[in-house]
Amino acid sequence: MAVGELRQDPLRAALLALRLLPGRVRRGLLPLEQRLAGRARTAGPVATPSAARVPAPPGRRFHPAPGRVLHLVTNGLPFRHAGYTVRTQKLAEAQLAAGLDPHVVTRIGFPVTQGVLDARPSQRVGGVPQHRLLPLRLPYGQAAALARNAELAARLVERLRPAVLHAASDHGNGRVALALRETFGLPVVYEVRGFLEETWLTQAPGRGRDDETYRARRALETSCMREADLVLTLGEAMKAEIVGRGVPEERVLIAPNAVDDDFLAPLPDGTPVRARLGIAPDEFVVGTVGSLTPHEGIETLLHAGEELIRRGVPLRLLIVGDGPQRPALQRLAARLGLDDGVALFTGRVPYAQVRDFHAVLDVFAVPRTDERVCHLVTPLKPVEAMASGIPVAASDVTALRELVEHEVNGKLIKPESPYSWADELEILLYSRNRRSEWGAAARAMVARDRTWKRVAATTRDAYRTLGCLDAG
Numbered sequence: 388m389a390v391g392e393l394r395q396d397p398l399r400a401a402l403l404a405l406r407l408l409p410g411r412v413r414r415g416l417l418p419l420e421q422r423l424a425g426r427a428r429t430a431g432p433v434a435t436p437s438a439a440r441v442p443a444p445p446g447r448r449f450h451p452a453p454g455r456v457l458h459l460v461t462n463g464l465p466f467r468h469a470g471y472t473v474r475t476q477k478l479a480e481a482q483l484a485a486g487l488d489p490h491v492v493t494r495i496g497f498p499v500t501q502g503v504l505d506a507r508p509s510q511r512v513g514g515v516p517q518h519r520l521l522p523l524r525l526p527y528g529q530a531a532a533l534a535r536n537a538e539l540a541a542r543l544v545e546r547l548r549p550a551v552l553h554a555a556s557d558h559g560n561g562r563v564a565l566a567l568r569e570t571f572g573l574p575v576v577y578e579v580r581g582f583l584e585e586t587w588l589t590q591a592p593g594r595g596r597d598d599e600t601y602r603a604r605r606a607l608e609t610s611c612m613r614e615a616d617l618v619l620t621l622g623e624a625m626k627a628e629i630v631g632r633g634v635p636e637e638r639v640l641i642a643p644n645a646v647d648d649d650f651l652a653p654l655p656d657g658t659p660v661r662a663r664l665g666i667a668p669d670e671f672v673v674g675t676v677g678s679l680t681p682h683e684g685i686e687t688l689l690h691a692g693e694e695l696i697r698r699g700v701p702l703r704l705l706i707v708g709d710g711p712q713r714p715a716l717q718r719l720a721a722r723l724g725l726d727d728g729v730a731l732f733t734g735r736v737p738y739a740q741v742r743d744f745h746a747v748l749d750v751f752a753v754p755r756t757d758e759r760v761c762h763l764v765t766p767l768k769p770v771e772a773m774a775s776g777i778p779v780a781a782s783d784v785t786a787l788r789e790l791v792e793h794e795v796n797g798k799l800i801k802p803e804s805p806y807s808w809a810d811e812l813e814i815l816l817y818s819r820n821r822r823s824e825w826g827a828a829a830r831a832m833v834a835r836d837r838t839w840k841r842v843a844a845t846t847r848d849a850y851r852t853l854g855c856l857d858a859g
Contacts, residue, residue: 439558439562439606439607439610440562440565440566441530441533441534441536441537441562441563441565441566442534442537442566443537443566443567443569443570444534444537444538444540444541444566444567444570445538445541445570446541446542446544446545446567446570446571447545448570448571448572449545449548449571450548451548451549451550451573451855452488452547452548452549452550453550453855453856453857454486454487454488454550454850454855454856454857455487455488455489455490455547455548455549455550455551456479456482456487456488456489456490456549456550456551456553456846456850456855457490457491457492457543457544457547457549457551457552457553458475458478458479458489458490458491458492458553458554458555459492459540459552459553459554459555459560459563459564460472460475460491460492460493460494460554460555460560461493461494461497461555461557461559461560462493462494462497462498462501463475463476463491463493463497463512463517464476464512464513464517465512466497466498466501466503466506467497467498467501468735468737468738469678470644470677470678470766470767470768471555471580473738473767474555474580474644474767475491475555476491476512476513476515477645477646477647477839478642478839478842478843478846479491479513479515480513480514480515480647480839481647481839481840481842481843482843482846482847483514483515484840484843485840485843485844485847486847487843487846487847487850489515490515490516490517490518490547490549491512491515491516491517491518492517492518492519492520492540492543493517493518493519493520494520494536494559494560495520495522495525495532495533495535495536495539496520496521496522496525496532497519497520498519499521500525506519506521507519508521518543520536520539520540520543522535522539529559533559533562533563536559536563537563537566537567540563540567541567541570541571544567544571544573549573550573550850550855550856551573551574551575551576551850551853551855552564552567552568552573552574552575552576553576553578553846554575554576554577554578554611554615555578555580556577556578556579556580556581556583556608556611557583557608558604558607558608558610558611561575561577561608561611561612561615562607562610562611564577564615565611565614565615574616574617574853574854574855575614575615575616575617576615576616576617576618576619576846576849576850576853577611577612577615577617577618577619578618578619578620578642579608579612579618579619579620579621579625579629580620580621580764581760581763581764582605582608582625582628582760582763582764583604583608584601584604584605584608585758585759585760585763585764586680586682586760587600587601587604588601588758588759588760589680589681589682589756589758589760590680590681590711609632609633612629612632612634613632613633613634615638616638616853617638617639617640617849617852617853618634618638618639618640619639619640619641619642619845619846619849620639620640620641620642621641621642621643621644621764621765622641622643622764622765622786622789623641623789624762624763624764624765624785624786624789625763625764625765625786626639626641628763640845640849641845642842642845642846643765643770643836643837643842644765644766644767644770644837645770645833645837645838645839645841645842646770646771646774646833646837646838646839647838647839647840648838649742650742650771650774650775650833651774651830651833651834651838653776654742654745654746654775654776655742655743655746656746657743657746657747659743660743660744660746660747661747664703664705664731664747665728666703666747667701669701670701670702670703671700671701671702671703671749671750671816672702672703672704672705672747672748672749672750673688673692673702673703673704673705673748673749673750673751673752673780673812673816674704674705674706674707674744674747674748674750674751674752675688675705675706675707675708675751675752675753675754675768676707676708676741676744676745676751676768676771676772677707677708677766677768678708678709678710679706679708679709679710679711679712679713679716680710680711680712681712681756682755682756682758682760682761683712683754683755683756684754684755684756684761684782684802684803685706685712685716685754686716686719687754687756687802687803687804687805687808688704688706688752688754688808689704689716689719689720689723689725689730690723690805690808691754691805691806691808691809691812692704692723692725692729692730692809693723693724693725693805694805694806694809695809695812695813696724696725696729698809698813700813700816702729702816703728703729703730703731704725704729704730704731705731705733705744705747705748706730706731706732706733707733707735707736707741707744708733708734708735708736709734709735713732713734716732717730717732720732741771742775745771745772745775745777746775748772748777749777749816749822750777750778750779750780750812750815750816750822751769751772751773751777751778751779751780752779752780752781752808752812753766753768753769753779753780753781753782753787754780754781754782754800754802754808755781755782755784755787755802756782756802756803757782757784757802757803761782761784761786761787761802762784762785762786763785763786764786765786765787765789765790766786769781769787769790769791770790770833770837772829773790773796773797773826773829773830773832773833774829774830774833774834774837775830776826776827776829776830777826777829778796778797778798778815778821778822778825778826778829779791779796779797779798779825779829780797780798780800780808780811780812780815781797781798781799781800782799782800782801782802782803783799783800783801783802784802787799792828792832794825795825795828796825796826796828796829796832797825797829798811798815798825
């Protein structure tokens with residue numbers, strides 16, 4: 388952004404100033420930076436439905452390389468660790484193992500916009516080429532940024548000659564892919580990983596579904612779904628929502644969240660991590676791993692923990708991850724008397740260490756709220772826990788019923804009801820045999836239905852229907 392543009396946008400100017408501070412100083416201001424970043428994301432500028440089309444960039448058509456896939460995503464590893472980036476990476480690695488030739492390109496400006504000033508235009512992560520679109524100057528405003536995104540991506544497309552454009556939500560990536568289709572005639576797969584207008588609604592108090600921003604975002608997402616040659620999504624509830632928006636059912640395929648074989652291996656010894664965290668051998672541990680956002684419902688878990696402690700249950704709550712709600716959750720834990728090591732907030736941990744923390748848990752908790760987004764979107768983190776053989780206690784919402792079979796591989800509990808959670812967790816914690824049986828059933832389900840190898844095969848079949856592979 389130019390200096391004049393920053394003057395017109397003081398919120399983003401403040402965010403940029405924070406990101407340019409020395410690392411030690413910036414770490415101390417991380418909560419402020421996260422709040423400003425969240426406000427910048429929700430403040431706009433937001434495109435209206437009439438501005439849905441990104442102009443087709445200049446480019447010359449070519450003979451595609453069969454089996455070569457270009458994934459268009461918002462962000463990626465190693466600079467951003469979240470369920471979204473893990474899914475991108477693991478899917479691409481599985482496609483590579485399946486004989487496809489996947490490449491990943493991230494949104495314009497990433498990761499420099501995340502404060503990584505020495506980013507390279509390309510690198511390999513897990514054997515998968517990752518490409519960055521890094522202009523000297525970022526255009527101001529969503530429409531201009533996406534138009535420039537499409538222009539830079541077009542140069543990459545001409546060089547790589549992919550056979551298919553596989554864009555993952557949100558709509559910005561889908562709209563760029565559709566603009567590239569107009570230029571190069573390539574098929575577009577739009578992968579709906581969530582309904583971000585619904586997530587936005589949970590983070591915008593006082594806003595409703597009649598809000599202009601909500602309606603605009605929903606319209607843009609729906610436009611991408613309808614215009615894509617094929618739509619992939621994570622589960623049955625999400626598929627039903629997409630079909631309900633006017634996409635023919637035969638054009639919507641399910642490619643669920645999954646795990647690789649590492650997660651199906653026996654868990655490591657949890658003793659070292661328990662000792663490091665100060666957890667006694669006779670204490671139960673209920674925990675979760677993920678982003679700390681409002682719809683994850685961690686408040687319910689904290690209140691349930693307070694009740695269990697009052698009942699004399701020797702309990703620790705282990706909350707692994709970070710996000711905009713972490714400061715508020717830590718304040719709540721203090722008010723509930725859980726701040727003296729009872730509720731342990733680790734912050735974000737490297738992905739390679741997630742199973743070390745799984746090994747500490749007796750129960751993995753998914754206390755999502757009763758918001759519409761929670762009924763629609765199936766998360767990744769409980770799938771990883773189930774693969775590790777950990778019984779899952781989850782809110783009884785539609786999307787989680789696709790994962791958790793009640794009292795077979797886990798427990799479904801009334802959402803936003805701390806006393807219901809306390810009652811069910813108490814029974815489960817004192818039922819070692821039940822935990823063992825449900826954990827084994829969870830692992831077997833994941834091994835059967837939810838491996839990245841299987842998901843890669845689904846995408847390969849999808850590409851074949853679009854004529855993107857060799858005839859053989």
